[in-house]
Amino acid sequence: MSKKHTIDVDKFSLVKVKPSPRNFIFFREESCDGCGNCALICPMDLWRMRKGRASLLAKYRERCLECGSCYLACEKEAIEFGYPPAGSGVTYERA
Ligand code: SF4
Ligand code: SF4
Secondary structure (H helix, E strand, C coil), X not given: CXXXXXXXXXXXXXXXXXXXXXXXXXXCHHHCCCCCHHHHHCCCCCEEEECCEEEECCCHHHCCCCCCHHHHHCCCCCEEXXXXXXXXXXXXXXX
């Protein structure tokens, strides 16, 4: 499989992430059927597939763009998505 292209937030000066102090994506493993949609669609490569189940990287709060794609792509409702508290999370700056 070819390497997935992802955004390096540290090199892209218009995107800043201040990690949320709390979780804002929740995964229900028992609902996951291992379809892999979340891992396929995440632009930051924050999901992994192992033994037929998805898992979210522990450090996702440092890189998540809050696009909600994983939540939308999951047909099993195994992913719950909120937003980080105000003052944290991703910021997009105008060039
Ligand atoms: S919200 Fe977007 S960037 Fe964050 S984990 Fe889901 S797909 Fe990846
Ligand atoms: S999209 Fe949902 S059901 Fe599919 S692997 Fe990801 S968490 Fe599991």
